Amino acid sequence: MPETQKPRTLFDKVWDAHVVERLPDGTCVLYIDRHLVHEVTSPQAFEGLRMAGRAVRRPEATLAVVDHNVPTADRRNGISEPQSRLQVETLEQNVAAFGVPYIPLLDARQGIVHVIGPELGASLPGMTIVCGDSHTATHGALGALAFGIGTSEVEHVLATQTLLQKPAKNMLVRVDGTLGRGVTAKDVVLAVIGRIGTAGGTGHVIEFAGSAIRALDMAGRMTVCNMAIEAGARAGMVAPDETTFAYVRGRPFAPQGAALEQAIAYWRTLPSDAGAAYEKTVALDATEIVPMVTWGTNPEAVVAITGRVPDPAAETDTARRAQMQRMIAYMGLQPGQEMQSVPVDVVFVGSCTNGRIEDIRAVAAVAKGRHVAEGVRALVVPGSGLVKQQAEAEGLDRILREAGFEWREPGCSMCLGMNPDQLAPGQRCASTSNRNFEGRQGPGGRTHLVSPAMAAAAAVTGHLADVREMS
Amino acid sequence: MDAFTKLTAVAAPLPMANVDTDKIIPARFLKTIKRTGLGVHLLDTLRYDESGAERPDFVLNREPYRKAQILIAHENFGCGSSREHAPWALRDFGIRCVIAPDFADIFFNNSFKNGILLIRLPRAVCDTLMGDAGMGGNARLTVDLARQVVVRPNGEEIAFEIDPFRKHLLLNGLDDIGQTLQHAPQIESYETRRRAEKPWLPSIAI
Ligand code: SF4
Numbered sequence: 001m002p003e004t005q006k007p008r009t010l011f012d013k014v015w016d017a018h019v020v021e022r023l024p025d026g027t028c029v030l031y032i033d034r035h036l037v038h039e040v041t042s043p044q045a046f047e048g049l050r051m052a053g054r055a056v057r058r059p060e061a062t063l064a065v066v067d068h069n070v071p072t073a074d075r076r077n078g079i080s081e082p083q084s085r086l087q088v089e090t091l092e093q094n095v096a097a098f099g100v101p102y103i104p105l106l107d108a109r110q111g112i113v114h115v116i117g118p119e120l121g122a123s124l125p126g127m128t129i130v131c132g133d134s135h136t137a138t139h140g141a142l143g144a145l146a147f148g149i150g151t152s153e154v155e156h157v158l159a160t161q162t163l164l165q166k167p168a169k170n171m172l173v174r175v176d177g178t179l180g181r182g183v184t185a186k187d188v189v190l191a192v193i194g195r196i197g198t199a200g201g202t203g204h205v206i207e208f209a210g211s212a213i214r215a216l217d218m219a220g221r222m223t224v225c226n227m228a229i230e231a232g233a234r235a236g237m238v239a240p241d242e243t244t245f246a247y248v249r250g251r252p253f254a255p256q257g258a259a260l261e262q263a264i265a266y267w268r269t270l271p272s273d274a275g276a277a278y279e280k281t282v283a284l285d286a287t288e289i290v291p292m293v294t295w296g297t298n299p300e301a302v303v304a305i306t307g308r309v310p311d312p313a314a315e316t317d318t319a320r321r322a323q324m325q326r327m328i329a330y331m332g333l334q335p336g337q338e339m340q341s342v343p344v345d346v347v348f349v350g351s352c353t354n355g356r357i358e359d360i361r362a363v364a365a366v367a368k369g370r371h372v373a374e375g376v377r378a379l380v381v382p383g384s385g386l387v388k389q390q391a392e393a394e395g396l397d398r399i400l401r402e403a404g405f406e407w408r409e410p411g412c413s414m415c416l417g418m419n420p421d422q423l424a425p426g427q428r429c430a431s432t433s434n435r436n437f438e439g440r441q442g443p444g445g446r447t448h449l450v451s452p453a454m455a456a457a458a459a460v461t462g463h464l465a466d467v468r469e470m471s
Numbered sequence: 472m473d474a475f476t477k478l479t480a481v482a483a484p485l486p487m488a489n490v491d492t493d494k495i496i497p498a499r500f501l502k503t504i505k506r507t508g509l510g511v512h513l514l515d516t517l518r519y520d521e522s523g524a525e526r527p528d529f530v531l532n533r534e535p536y537r538k539a540q541i542l543i544a545h546e547n548f549g550c551g552s553s554r555e556h557a558p559w560a561l562r563d564f565g566i567r568c569v570i571a572p573d574f575a576d577i578f579f580n581n582s583f584k585n586g587i588l589l590i591r592l593p594r595a596v597c598d599t600l601m602g603d604a605g606m607g608g609n610a611r612l613t614v615d616l617a618r619q620v621v622v623r624p625n626g627e628e629i630a631f632e633i634d635p636f637r638k639h640l641l642l643n644g645l646d647d648i649g650q651t652l653q654h655a656p657q658i659e660s661y662e663t664r665r666r667a668e669k670p671w672l673p674s675i676a677i
Contacts, residue, residue, distance in 0.1 A: 020661045021654055029654050031661055033672060043504035044559075051507075052472070054648070060674035083502050090504045101675040122675060151506075151555055152584050152647070160651045162658060255671035263671040 007273035009170045010239050011205045014145040014270065018128045020162055030165045033127040035157045036113045037064040037100065039091040040418070041132030045155035046094040056098045057161045063122050064095045064102040067112045071419050072381050072408035075105060084419060098158075111384020111410040114138040114352035118222065119386055121251025125240035125267040130157055135352050135434065136235075137228045141221035142248070143240030143270055145205070148229065168234045171204035172278040175212040177286035182468035184362070185220030186354060186432070186451035188212065188284075189227040190292035194302040196282055201233030204280060207272065208238050212286035218247040219358035226353045227434050230299040239271035293339050293464055294436050294449040296327035301436075303339060305454065305466045311335040330438055331446050332426070339464050342448070346429040347378040347459040348441070349405075349452055351415035354432035355383025357390045359452040363405075364396040366456035366470060372404035373462030379406045379421065381413040405459065417442045430458035472586045474644030478567055479613040480540035483530045484601035490514075490544055491551035492578060496560040509556060510563030531564075535608035543601050544571040545594065549578025558585040568614050570621070572597055583637050584647060588616060590631045599623075616642055 008016070020029040042064070049056070056062060069084035079085040088105065095102035103109050109116060114135055117123035125143035130136060132154040139146035153163055173192055193200070206228045213221065221238045228236025238244075245264050248254045255263050290304045301324075303310070312324040312335060328335060333342065349355075349363050363380060372378045380400055382388035388410055391397055397407045414421040415433040423429055423445025432455050436447035448464060457467040500512045518529050525532045531539065542561070548571040549557060558581045561569070568588045582589050592600070603610050603624050613622035616638060620628040640650060651658075665672070 021657045029651060029657070031658070031665070044506040044555075047505055047507070052646075052648070060676065063675045087504055101677040103677060121673070124673070127672075152581075156648050156651065159648045160655075160658065161662075162651055162654075164647060164651060253673045253675060255673060259671035263669075266669065 007276040009272040009276040009278065010143060010207055010237050010270055011145060011168070011170055012276070014126055014128065014143075014237075015167055017126070018145075027164050027166055029162050031128065031162050032130050032157050033061060034117070034123060034129040035062045035161075036117055036122075036129065036131035036136070037062060037091075037154070038068055038113050038131070038133065039066045039087040040068045041151050042094065042154055043087065043090045044151050045132070045158055046098065048152075048155040049098070049158055052159075054159045056100055056158045059099040059101065061161060062100045062158070063117070064091060064100050065110060065113050065116060066091060066105055067110075067410075068412045068416065069418050070105060070409075070411040072411050072413045072421055075409060081420065108385040108389060111382070111387065112352045112355060112412055114222075114226065115355055115383030115387065118142060118218070118247075119251070119384055121248060121254030124248060124254060124263070125244055126270055130163065134229045135226055137233070138222050138226040138352055140225040140228065140235050140237040141218060142244055143237060143267065145235060145237065147235040168205045169203050169279040170277070171201055171206045171233065171280040172282070173206050173208050174210035174281070174283045175208070175286050175289075176210040176283070177212055178215070179212055179286050179289060180468075182291055182453060182466075183289055184291075184451040184453060185216050185223040187289055187292045188286070189224045190294070190299065190302045190449065191284060191289045192224075192282070193227065193231045193299045194292070195284065196231055198230060198298050198300045199232040200282075201228060201231040204233050205235045205237060206231065206233045207278075208236060209272075210283070210286075213238060214241065214243075217358060218243060219356045222356070223353055227299065230434055240267045241271070291451065291454050291467060293454065294447070295331065295333060295339065296324070297330055297436055297438050297447075298327075299434070299436060299449060301327055302449070305339055305464065307339055309333045309335055309337040309339065332428070340466060341463065343428070343463045344376060344430045344448070344458050345427045346414075346423060347372075347376060347455050348381070348414040348429055348431040348433065349379065349455050350381030350383065350408075350413050351431075351433035352383065352412075353434040354452045355381065355387065355410075357387050359432065360387065360391045360396055360400075361394070362452040363456040364399045366453055366467060367403035367405060367460065368399050370403055370460040372459045376459055376462050377406070378404065378459040379408055379414065381408040381421070382410045384410050403460070414441050416440060417445075423447075430455045430464060472644050472646040472649065475567060475586060475588050475616055475641040477613065477615045477617070478540060479611050480567075481535045481538055481608060482541035482543055482570075482600065482604035482612045483536040483539035484604045485530060485542055485544045486601055488545040489547045489550055492549060492554050492557040493551050495549065495557040496554065501554060501556055503556075506555070506559040507563050509560035510565065513560040513564040538565065540565050540567050541604075541612055541614065542566050542569045543597055543604055544569065545597065546572045548574050549582070550575035555581050555585070558582040558587055562587055570597060570600060583640070586641065586644075586646065588614065588633075588641055590614070590621065590633070592621070592629065592631055596629060600629075
């Protein structure tokens with residue numbers, strides 16, 4: 001371990017604390033504290049263990065759940081789609097054979113892996129957390145180093161509780177100032193991606209800092225870190241503080257009592273030292289951020305809701321111009337079209353980006369006393385069973401149902417459409433998820449990424465709308 | 472993983488450039504839960520017609536190449552997506568070694584992770600070896616990894632380059648996991664230290 005005197009970043013500190021060994025070429029054997037497992041990227045990893053006669057090194061450091069494939073309609077009678085059912089059953093056989101803790105489909109704690117990790121206290125500050133899923137970055141909101149891995153690496157972690165990794169570079173994204181009314185964490189991260197681009201963070205771990213990030217609750221910080229991957233970064237992180245500690249307190253798997261106080265004392269040492277060096281720094285003024293909406297098929301193709309679809313003719317770079325034209329054509333838009341004039345067919349509220357209770361409250365606040373516009377289908381898919389329970393305890397499901405929203409069972413759902421929740425070709429969706437790639441929500445589907453409040457505004461008006469104009 | 476030391480086997484000539492991962496294993500076979508069983512779909516669109524019947528003239532459908540363990544191809548083999556299913560399909564078919572002028576990056580890494588030796592040789596040499604391979608079952612090639620040579624049926628030896636670390640892993644049958652497990656004592660002492668320093672780190676029990 002390098003006991004350097006040099007000021008270190010949050011990332012440096014968490015990294016250094018997990019280096020088991022540094023190999024001559026700079027590759028590190030990195031210890032993994034928490035491994036989250038789901039049904040889609042794990043079958044071949046377990047099969048690999050079986051073929052090599054290996055065990056799971058630390059089952060108690062692992063937590064498995066089904067989320068990607070599961071239907072969000074009533075599922076007491078099981079999963080009808082055969083391939084989805086097979087993947088779920090395979091995970092169930094694997095966790096039983098290898099002794100891995102597992103939250104079954106009908107358990108109230110089931111949900112999207114990146115929602116339940118923090119919610120259950122399985123993800124904690126200062127940890128290394130991995131999952132065979134790129135949006136593992138979400139857990140970085142706690143001040144953890146959390147990143148996605150491939151199937152061979154899933155097997156590697158199962159067998160060794162470590163990964164072979166080289167350290168990433170440090171990038172600082174500062175957002176200072178106060179967010180305006182109706183402007184949320186989702187708008188912040190979309191604005192960041194709009195600024196630095198989808199490759200702006202490549203090779204880096206982004207630390208989000210500044211007064212606007214400090215002022216976010218944990219749900220908001222998770223939304224921001226979740227989409228660090230959409231800026232190309234390996235991971236996103238926010239330094240743990242009193243907001244973090246208050247969030248962790250009392251979570252089922254989190255330490256309690258004296259153990260928690262001991263943990264907090266350690267977590268207080270994690271924030272970046274004054275003078276720590278970053279390879280890249282970007283600063284945004286929170287007061288200038290407005291509600292954002294994507295117009296294209298990657299998350300950097302984003303504008304203010306008050307803006308227009310850009311005109312490719314104004315783009316001098318020919319490759320970029322061609323890409324803009326392709327995106328505008330796929331999305332069925334016109335150059336110069338006002339974003340607020342774009343009608344929607346579907347509204348999707350959910351995903352690991354915006355499927356938490358705070359997000360559902362924001363949707364219900366807009367929906368209350370209003371109704372989903374004629375011809376629009378609006379789904380609310382809670383991120384977990386516990387989120388669903390909480391929402392129902394608060395009466396939010398009733399508000400949403402009365403306003404014409406569908407109230408579903410938890411899972412990834414229309415974020416990636418591996419289950420029956422899919423867009424039809426040509427359908428246009430205002431979605432609180434994180435990826436607007438071609439066909440992501442169903443073949444031919446068109447996705448506009450927005451915040452939960454903006455999704456609700458689109459649902460009740462029938463078009464992309466500025467939530468700030470709704471009283 | 473089983474070690475790769477010396478392989479004497481039938482080699483199949485595939486005189487094509489830019490054999491991409493979609494050709495090696497089409498996207499529709501990715502919903503599998505296994506990394507085995509993909510061999511039957513290796514090079515699916517080249518091997519089978521629309522009705523699913525074998526194309527009799529395709530090399531892997533002919534004797535003795537049905538049992539080929541070496542594949543010889545042209546430039547940029549394995550380009551395209553990062554799917555690990557591509558080396559899984561090759562390996563499941565029985566291919567342990569691919570010889571080509573060059574390979575796509577991600578495929579290169581994925582193949583070694585799955586115990587497949589990739590050998591870069593100039594185009595002219597690949598063509599010579601394809602000529603040898605075309606002679607069929609009596610014309611086996613030998614790949615001797617320790618000595619870093621490919622031995623032609625006439626006994627001529629052709630030297631090849633390989634990264635020493637990759638060679639070490641293959642010769643000893645070490646996958647990344649096997650490699651990391653050589654550090655098991657260090658992992659154990661890290662775990663002991665960690666338990667003492669961070670006793671609050673929770674275990675999961677459902
Ligand atoms: S909600 Fe979407 S982004 Fe998140 S884990 Fe599920 S599929 Fe991936």
